[in-house]
Amino acid sequence: xxxxxFVGGVHPYDGKELSKAKRIRDYEPVGDMxxxxxxxxxxxxxxxxxxxxxxxxxxxxxxxxxFVSAPICSTVSGTVKAIEKHRVVTGEEKxxxxxxxxxxxxxxxxxxxxxxxxxxxxxxxxxxxxAGIIGMGGAGFPTSVKxxxxxxxxxxxxxxxxAECEPYLTSDYRKxxxxxxxxxxxxxxxxxxxxxxxxxxxxEDNKPDCIEKLKKMTADEPKIxxxxxxxxxxxxxERHLIYATTGRAINSKMLPADAGCxxxxxxxxxxxxxAVIEGRPLMYRIVTVTGDAINNPCxxxxxxxxxxxxxxxxxxxxxxxxxKIISGGPMMGFAIFDLDVPITKASSxxxxxxxxxxxxxxxxxxxxxxxxxxxxxxxxxxKLLAELADRHDExxxxxxNGLECCECGSCSxxxxxxxxxxxxxxxxxxxxxSHKKK
Amino acid sequence: MNNDLMNVSSxxxxxxxTGTQSIMLLVVIALLPAFGFGVYNFGIKALILVAVTxxxxxxxxxxxxxxxxxxxxxxxxSAVVTGLLLGLNLPPNAPWWIGLIGGVxxxxxxxxLFGGLGQNFMNPALGARxxxxxxxxxxxxxxxxxxxxxxxxxxxxKAGESVDIMNMITGHIGGTIGETSMIAIVLGACLLLLxxxxxxxxxxxxxxxxxxxxxxxxxxxxxxxxxxAHLAGGGLMLGAFFMATDYVxxxxxxxxxxxxxxxxxxMTGIFRLFGPSAEGVSYAIILGNLLVPLIEKFTxxxxxxxxxxxx
Numbered sequence: 001x002x003x004x005x006f007v008g009g010v011h012p013y014d015g016k017e018l019s020k021a022k023r024i025r026d027y028e029p030v031g032d033m034x035x036x037x038x039x040x041x042x043x044x045x046x047x048x049x050x051x052x053x054x055x056x057x058x059x060x061x062x063x064x065x066x067f068v069s070a071p072i073c074s075t076v077s078g079t080v081k082a083i084e085k086h087r088v089v090t091g092e093e094k095x096x097x098x099x100x101x102x103x104x105x106x107x108x109x110x111x112x113x114x115x116x117x118x119x120x121x122x123x124x125x126x127x128x129x130x131a132g133i134i135g136m137g138g139a140g141f142p143t144s145v146k147x148x149x150x151x152x153x154x155x156x157x158x159x160x161x162x163a164e165c166e167p168y169l170t171s172d173y174r175k176x177x178x179x180x181x182x183x184x185x186x187x188x189x190x191x192x193x194x195x196x197x198x199x200x201x202x203x204e205d206n207k208p209d210c211i212e213k214l215k216k217m218t219a220d221e222p223k224i225x226x227x228x229x230x231x232x233x234x235x236x237x238e239r240h241l242i243y244a245t246t247g248r249a250i251n252s253k254m255l256p257a258d259a260g261c262x263x264x265x266x267x268x269x270x271x272x273x274x275a276v277i278e279g280r281p282l283m284y285r286i287v288t289v290t291g292d293a294i295n296n297p298c299x300x301x302x303x304x305x306x307x308x309x310x311x312x313x314x315x316x317x318x319x320x321x322x323x324k325i326i327s328g329g330p331m332m333g334f335a336i337f338d339l340d341v342p343i344t345k346a347s348s349x350x351x352x353x354x355x356x357x358x359x360x361x362x363x364x365x366x367x368x369x370x371x372x373x374x375x376x377x378x379x380x381x382x383k384l385l386a387e388l389a390d391r392h393d394e395x396x397x398x399x400x401n402g403l404e405c406c407e408c409g410s411c412s413x414x415x416x417x418x419x420x421x422x423x424x425x426x427x428x429x430x431x432x433x434s435h436k437k438k
Numbered sequence: 439m440n441n442d443l444m445n446v447s448s449x450x451x452x453x454x455x456t457g458t459q460s461i462m463l464l465v466v467i468a469l470l471p472a473f474g475f476g477v478y479n480f481g482i483k484a485l486i487l488v489a490v491t492x493x494x495x496x497x498x499x500x501x502x503x504x505x506x507x508x509x510x511x512x513x514x515x516s517a518v519v520t521g522l523l524l525g526l527n528l529p530p531n532a533p534w535w536i537g538l539i540g541g542v543x544x545x546x547x548x549x550x551l552f553g554g555l556g557q558n559f560m561n562p563a564l565g566a567r568x569x570x571x572x573x574x575x576x577x578x579x580x581x582x583x584x585x586x587x588x589x590x591x592x593x594x595x596k597a598g599e600s601v602d603i604m605n606m607i608t609g610h611i612g613g614t615i616g617e618t619s620m621i622a623i624v625l626g627a628c629l630l631l632l633x634x635x636x637x638x639x640x641x642x643x644x645x646x647x648x649x650x651x652x653x654x655x656x657x658x659x660x661x662x663x664x665x666x667a668h669l670a671g672g673g674l675m676l677g678a679f680f681m682a683t684d685y686v687x688x689x690x691x692x693x694x695x696x697x698x699x700x701x702x703x704x705m706t707g708i709f710r711l712f713g714p715s716a717e718g719v720s721y722a723i724i725l726g727n728l729l730v731p732l733i734e735k736f737t738x739x740x741x742x743x744x745x746x747x748x749x
Contacts, residue, residue, distance in 0.1 A: 251743030335446040379746035404741035409450030423448035
């Protein structure tokens, strides 16, 4: 039985009112563009260009480096300046193609788009793969791989993750309001790949306007239903979304396909539409630039590869000195110390906060209050796992389901002692997972 | 580079407003009705005694931390809660030095020597109370005072005498300073329940299982008068809502909390009905405290997707 929610979770301040009402604005970059070869899960893409080459908008500049990989195309016209390491949002330096933007945005001659009805399943998947589409909710798993499960007949739900449960983010919200036909179109393309699948648009009930609009638009679509979810973080977590909409629960070792589901994020579904119906590769991303330290919070349509610092200026600059700048939402985003990093396919927001709640609250002793246990959507005991992690007790950490943590941050959020539970657990998970792979 | 003074940390980047101090403050506020009634019921002596336990608890923590060159943590108010709970568990006529010894024992021996806040395996206030009962039995079991003399209602009940239920519910009876008024205690407990500091899992199971135990083994069957005398009498209400729910010394797992509540209910029943003393709450709870690691071990939850998703 579907419950439209899950057990656990938290209700942080959502901050969406800052940018909710702002229409999506196009932002055209002026500076150099940076394309990390690894913006997705899997093998890095292989560069197809070299220093000095002239490239055009839409030209593939790196091809997939394996089955689980994704190509990258240029989003500006200009000259390849270098292929070298460049900093990305996580703080690491990754091999990237750097293109000097000539500001002309000269496009390639787009190939003709074949008639949709004439396309086979393989054609469509190839178009999606060539467009470089990956899961744009943050994980970055190549979508073409996701759309080729072992047993396609057993897929009975394609769920579009329209929850947008991260506080402050409004990019999915704006897209649902401004491009609903593309969203529904993309879902129909996805449904055409699976004979037995029905589509679900799963939206948190704090977006009643989207729910109403999409319900109206899908009224004559027998295969598509709009489902209102209870507003609660992390409702958009893949496994919890599947549970909320279908009542099927999978653990971290299983794939959504094991529950007969495929879950795609709003942006990903729109990218599928653009690729198959309009013949355009993945070039844009909607990015919410927001936070109390930003003068004019905005939702931008940004060319992938644009430098973050350009977006801050485009949003009117800082209204006060930011203490913390986050790529993504406040619950799962990455704090960045350097704005000279590119927007990638998986970027969703740039959040500038004038106060850092983490550094202003010193961790103190655990009082065993159990709030982390109540909040944990993974149904583990975060305070115990964090203790084991701090003691490097990997064996017991794994035994007590430490790997089932989805790193959503709910435990650290609720902890009255302000302990960095998620941080400890995350670090240990990384170690344990790397040992498991060997 | 823009990295001057920019903070970085692992996710999440926001925190809830609830802190250890705000939780402890709520517990203190929730204890005020019981404390206030105790002072009204027993007079200024009760006020002085509670003041001694609170001050000695806080000072012990402060001095220990200064001497041991540890970070001073008295501002988290946990020592105030301990002192207050201990004070409310003393007979109103106890001399001031009983409060002093109790406060020092609770904080120094039960809490700080085991590593301070969060590390004690036994509720400090109850540990100290049991220590006092064993060491100064005649003082700790003498509930005679200006207002009341003779046995407490619970002792009278055990001896087969009749008791006045109304007085037991309002609290116009003899007993420890804070345990007499069921109304005042439940009022404070409601505050904690409404603010989410505690939930009904432990107190609910505790009280219900105790009531069932009394109905089965009390020899009166379902006799509302006898049953409500047992529920309102002694330290049951104070224990169930304020001491069995002590975060540090109760199981953190949900299932474990039900088992813990059930255990406390049964043990309190056994102590009260079959033990030599009319009371049983304190011993039941500290005995329960000792079983917490075991209960937690056997009630570790199933993870999401492994059968634990609906709990």
